[in-house]
Amino acid sequence: MSGPPLLEVQNISKAFGGIQALSGVSFNVHSRDIFGIIGPNGSGKTTLVNSITGFVRIDSGKVNFQGREISNLPPHKIADLGVTRTFQIMRPYYSLPAYKNLIIPLFSPRARRTGGWRGGGKLGDRDTVGIDILEEIGFERDSQVPYKLASTLPTGYLKRLELARCLALRPELILCDEVFSGLSMSEIASMLPLIERLQMEGITLIMIEHRLKELFRVANRVLVMNFGQKLIEGSPEEVMADPKVKEAYLGSEDLSDYV
Amino acid sequence: MAGADVRKERLDRGIKVRTSGIYAISGGKEIGYLILPRLVLIAGLLLLPLVVTNPYWQRVISIVGIYALLALSFDFLTHYVGLVSLGGAFFVGVGGYLAALLNTKLGLSPLFSIPLATVGGGLFCTLAILPCLPLRGVYFSIVTLMYPLLAMRVIEALNIFGGTEGIMGVASFPNRWVEQYSLIVVLLLALFGLRRLVNTDLGLVFRAVKDNDQAVKASGINITHYKTLAVFISASLACLGGAYLVHIYMWAGISTLALDFSIIPIAATVIGGGGTLVGPVLGALILVPISELLRAFGTLRIVFYALILMAFIVFRSEGIMVYAQRKYHQFEKWVQV
Numbered sequence: 001m002s003g004p005p006l007l008e009v010q011n012i013s014k015a016f017g018g019i020q021a022l023s024g025v026s027f028n029v030h031s032r033d034i035f036g037i038i039g040p041n042g043s044g045k046t047t048l049v050n051s052i053t054g055f056v057r058i059d060s061g062k063v064n065f066q067g068r069e070i071s072n073l074p075p076h077k078i079a080d081l082g083v084t085r086t087f088q089i090m091r092p093y094y095s096l097p098a099y100k101n102l103i104i105p106l107f108s109p110r111a112r113r114t115g116g117w118r119g120g121g122k123l124g125d126r127d128t129v130g131i132d133i134l135e136e137i138g139f140e141r142d143s144q145v146p147y148k149l150a151s152t153l154p155t156g157y158l159k160r161l162e163l164a165r166c167l168a169l170r171p172e173l174i175l176c177d178e179v180f181s182g183l184s185m186s187e188i189a190s191m192l193p194l195i196e197r198l199q200m201e202g203i204t205l206i207m208i209e210h211r212l213k214e215l216f217r218v219a220n221r222v223l224v225m226n227f228g229q230k231l232i233e234g235s236p237e238e239v240m241a242d243p244k245v246k247e248a249y250l251g252s253e254d255l256s257d258y259v
Numbered sequence: 260m261a262g263a264d265v266r267k268e269r270l271d272r273g274i275k276v277r278t279s280g281i282y283a284i285s286g287g288k289e290i291g292y293l294i295l296p297r298l299v300l301i302a303g304l305l306l307l308p309l310v311v312t313n314p315y316w317q318r319v320i321s322i323v324g325i326y327a328l329l330a331l332s333f334d335f336l337t338h339y340v341g342l343v344s345l346g347g348a349f350f351v352g353v354g355g356y357l358a359a360l361l362n363t364k365l366g367l368s369p370l371f372s373i374p375l376a377t378v379g380g381g382l383f384c385t386l387a388i389l390p391c392l393p394l395r396g397v398y399f400s401i402v403t404l405m406y407p408l409l410a411m412r413v414i415e416a417l418n419i420f421g422g423t424e425g426i427m428g429v430a431s432f433p434n435r436w437v438e439q440y441s442l443i444v445v446l447l448l449a450l451f452g453l454r455r456l457v458n459t460d461l462g463l464v465f466r467a468v469k470d471n472d473q474a475v476k477a478s479g480i481n482i483t484h485y486k487t488l489a490v491f492i493s494a495s496l497a498c499l500g501g502a503y504l505v506h507i508y509m510w511a512g513i514s515t516l517a518l519d520f521s522i523i524p525i526a527a528t529v530i531g532g533g534g535t536l537v538g539p540v541l542g543a544l545i546l547v548p549i550s551e552l553l554r555a556f557g558t559l560r561i562v563f564y565a566l567i568l569m570a571f572i573v574f575r576s577e578g579i580m581v582y583a584q585r586k587y588h589q590f591e592k593w594v595q596v
Contacts, residue, residue, distance in 0.1 A: 053477065079479035091474040093467045103460050104467040105478035126460055169479055 004067060006031045006204055007052070007083075007173060012061030012071075014051055021047040022228045024061070029173070029221075034199055035206045036215045036236070039225030040249055045208045046088055048225070049175045052206075053085045054078040065173070080110045082172035086162035086179055088208075092150035098139065099146045101161055102130035105168035114170035130168070137164045137194065156187040163194075173204045180211045188214050216240070224248065268594045296587065300537065301447060308439040316551075317435055321507050323547045324442040325500040329524035330531070330539030331449055332496035338534035339457050340489040341469030343396070345521050346388070346403030347497055352410055352516035354380040354498025359426040359511030369432060369506045376502035381495030385487060388494070392486045395472075404521070411516040425512025429505055442503055446540065449496055454536050456492075465489055523547075530571045532578025541580055 005028035014022040022044045029035045037045050050056040052063055054075040063071045070078050079085075093101050106116055106126045115123045117133050135141040137160050145157065153161070159179050166174045180188050188211065195218050198205060209215040216222070216236040224231040224239055226248040232239060239245055311317050329347055336342045358376035361367045367375065391402045414420055421427070432438035456462045464485055467475050472482050501520075505511040523546065524539070531542025549567060553560040575582060 055473070055476075074481075075473075075476040076479050076481045079477055084479075085477055087474065087477070091471045093463075093470040093474070095466065095470055096463065100463060103463045104475055104480065107460050107464050108479035110479045165474065165478060 003030070005029060006033075006066060007206075008062075008064040009048075009052065010062040010064070012048075012051055012058045012063065014047055014056060014058050020228050022051065022058075025225070025228070025230050026061075027223050027230065027233055029204060029206060031204055032199055032202060033204050033206075033221055034195065034219045035204070036219035036222040037206060037208045037225060038210070038212060038215065038222060038239075039231070043225040043248075044228040045225055046177055047228075049085055049177050049206075049208060052078075053083060053175060076108075079169060080108070082110070082169065083175070084166035084169050084171040084173070085175040086159075086166060086177055088177040088181075090155075090158045090162055092153075092158055092161050092165075094149070094151040097147050097149055098153060098157070098161055099127065099130040099134055101150055102133055102164060102168050103127070105165050106130060108169060110169045117167040117170050119170065133164050133168055134161075137167065138190065155182045156184070159183060159187075159191075167198075171203060173206065174198070175206045175208075177208050178210065179207070180209055180214055192218060264596050265593045266596055267591055269589055269591045300540075304443050304447065305440075307443070308436065316548075317439070318507075319548060319551050320439050321442055321503070323543055324439070324446050325504050325507075326523055326527060326547050327446050327540040327543035328449060328500035328503075329497050329520060330527040330543050331446075331453060331536060332493040332500070333524045334528045334533055334536055334539040335453055335457070335496075336489060336493040337528070339462065339469060340465045340486065340493075341395075341472075342486065342490065343400045344388075344403045344490075344493070345400050345525075346384075346406040347524055348407035348516050348518055348520035349387075349403070349410055350380070350384050350494045350497030351501035351504065351520040352407060352513075353384050353494075354501030355505040355511045355515040356420055356426070356501075357383070357498070358502035359429045359505045360420070362429050362506070363426055369430060373499065373502040373506065377495050377499040380498030380501065381491050384494035384498065385491040388490050389487065392483055392490070407516040407518065407521065411513045414513055414516075421512070423513060425510055425514075427510055429509045429511060431506060431509045438507060445499065449499075450536060450540055453492075457536070523550075526568055528578075530568070530575075530578060532580030532582070532584075535578070535580040535584065538578050538580030542578075545579075 007029040009025060009027050011024050011026050012022055013020070013024055025044070025048060037048065039045050047056065051058045054070070054073050054077070057072050061071070062069060065078075065081060065083055068081075070081065070083070093104065103126050105111055106123065106129055112123055113121075115121050116129045117136070119129065123129065131141065131146055134146045139146045139157065139160070145153070150158065150161065159182070163174070163176070163179065180191065183191070192214065195205065207215060207219065219236055221233065222236050222239045223233045224245050231244055231248055232242055234242075307320055308317065311320060329351065332350070333344065333347055336344050354376045357380045358372045361372040361375055362369070387406065388403065391399055394402060415423055432441075457466065464475065464480065468482050468485055475482050501515060504515060524543070527542030527546050528539040529542070530546060531538030531540065533539075550560075550564060553563050556563055
C-alpha cells in the first residue's frame with residue numbers, strides 16, 4: 001500500500017479501573033482496506049472501536065485520521081469527519097419505522113454537506129433518500145419491510161440497518177463491530193458482496209469479527225488482539241499460519257508454558 | 260349474547276393502513292373519521308367558557324388551561340426527548356416572576372409581558388438547566404427537582420422580588436373572555452404545534468435522542484444542541500403557564516415555585532396517557548376539577564385525591580388517551596361461529 005495511511009492508531013492505552021483494556025496498541029489502516037480485527041472475548045476489540053470513535057476517552061496514545069489528530073474528540077465530531085461505526089448490540093430507534101431510522105443520520109451536518117451515500121453533495125427529500133439507501137442495502141422497496149417498525153424487524157435486517165445508518169453519512173471509514181454475529185449462513189453470504197461493493201466504492205472498513213472464515217474471505221489485513229495487546233498483524237494467510245493465534249484462541253498446546 | 264355459537268371479533272378499521280405513521284385516506288367518511296376527535300376537543304374547549312356560568316368554576320377553567328400547558332410541557336420533554344424533569348415549578352416560577360416584574364416595573368401590559376416572559380423565561384431556564392444536560396435518567400430528574408426548592412429559598416433568604424410577600428399589584432386581564440379564550444387558543448396552538456413538531460425530521464431527532472442517544476452521537480449529531488432546544492421549548496411552555504397564572508391571580512410569590520406545579524402535571528400526564536400530547540390536556544381537564552370538587556372534604560381532600568390517582572394508575576395504567584385511541588381505531592362485533 002502506498003501513500004499515507006487513512007487511519008493511524010499510535011500506541012493507545014485504556015484502563016477501566018484496574019483492568020487494562022488496551023495497552024500500547026498501534027496499527028495503520030490504508031484507504032480501501034478491509035481491515036479485520038479478531039481476538040478472543042475480552043481481548044479489547046470493542047474498546048478499540050470505542051476509543052477510535054470517541055465513545056471512551058483513551059489514557060494515552062494518539063489516533064490520526066487523514067493526518068489529523070482525532071483522539072478524544074467527542075463522538076459526533078469524529079462521525080462528522082467521516083469515521084462511523086456500527087454497534088455490536090444493535091441500536092436502532094425501535095419506536096420508528098426502518099426508513100425513519102435514517103432520517104436521523106440524514107439530519108446531521110455531514111449528510112447535509114455530502115448529500116448522503118449517493119447524494120453527490122446535495123441532499124434530497126430525506127424520506128426518499130432513506131428508502132433509496134435501504135433498497136441498496138437489501139430492504140426490498142416494494143415490500144412492507146422498509147416501513148415496518150424497527151422493533152419488529154429480524155436480526156438480519158437490523159444489522160443492515162446499522163450499516164445503512166453509517167452509509168447515510170457518506171462515510172470514509174466504517175468500523176463494523178460484529179456485523180455478522182447472529183446471522184445465518186445465507187444471510188452472511190448475502191452480506192459479503194455488499195461489503196465488497198463498499199470497498200470498490202472507496203469506503204474503508206474495519207471489521208471486528210468472530211466469524212473468521214467469512215472475514216478472511218474479504219479482509220486484506222488482519223490484526224489479532226489478545227489481553228488488550230496487539231498479538232500480530234498481517235495478511236489473512238500469515239495470521240492463520242501463526243501458532244500464537246491458535247494459542248490465543250485455543251490455549252497453549254504445551255502445558256509447560258504455565259509451569 | 261356470548262353463547263356457545265357466537266364470539267366477539269375485533270377488527271382494526273380499514274383506514275389504518277399497515278405502515279405506522281402513514282395514513283392513506285380515500286374519502287370523506289375517512290376524513291370525517293379522523294377529524295371528528297380533533298373537532299370534539301377544539302369545540303369542547305372553545306365552548307367551555309360559554310357553558311360555565313358560575314364565577315368560581317370560570318376561574319377553574321383558567322387553572323385547567325395552565326395545568327394543561329404544564330402537562331404538555333412535561334409530556335413533550337419526557338416522552339419525546341427522554342428528559343424527565345421534575346423542575347416544572349421552577350419554569351412556572353421564572354415565567355411568573357418575569358411577567359410580574361415586566362408588568363409592575365416596566366408597565367408592560369399582559370399582551371407584551373406574557374410573550375416576553377415566555378421567551379425570556381424559556382431562555383433563562385434553559386441556561387440554568389444547561390449544566391445538567393449531560394445527566395440521564397433519574398439523575399436529571401433529581402437535579403431538576405432541586406431548582407424550584409433552591410429558587411424559593413434564595414428569594415426568601417435574600418428578600419428579593421418582594422421576598423415572602425411577593426410582587427403585588429400585577430395587572431389582570433381586561434375581562435374573563437380575553438383571559439379564558441386567549442389561554443384556550445394558546446393551549447390549542449401549543450398542542451397541535453407540538454404534535455406537528457414531533458413528526459417532523461427535527462422531532463424524529465428528539466425522539467431518537469430518547470430512544471438511543473449513543474446512535475445519534477454516532478450519526479454525527481451533537482445531542483446537547485438538540486436537548487437544549489427541547490428544554491427551551493418545554494420551559495417556554497411552562498413559563499407561559501406561569502405568566503398566565505401571575506396575571507390571573509394578580510400576584511407573584513414563592514408559591515408559584517411550589518412543587519404542585521411539578522407534580523400535578525405529571526399526574527395529569529399519567530392519567531391522560533403519556534406520549535400522546537393530547538392525553539395530558541385531558542388529564543388536566545379531569546384532575547383539576549376533581550381537586551376542586553374534593554375541597555368539600557377539607558383535610559381529607561388529599562386522601563381522596565391520592566385514592567383516585569391510584570385507582571387510575573392501577574386500572575388504566577396506560578392512560579385514558581392511549582386506551583381511547585386504540586378503541587377508536589378498532590371495532591368489535593359478534594359473529595356466528
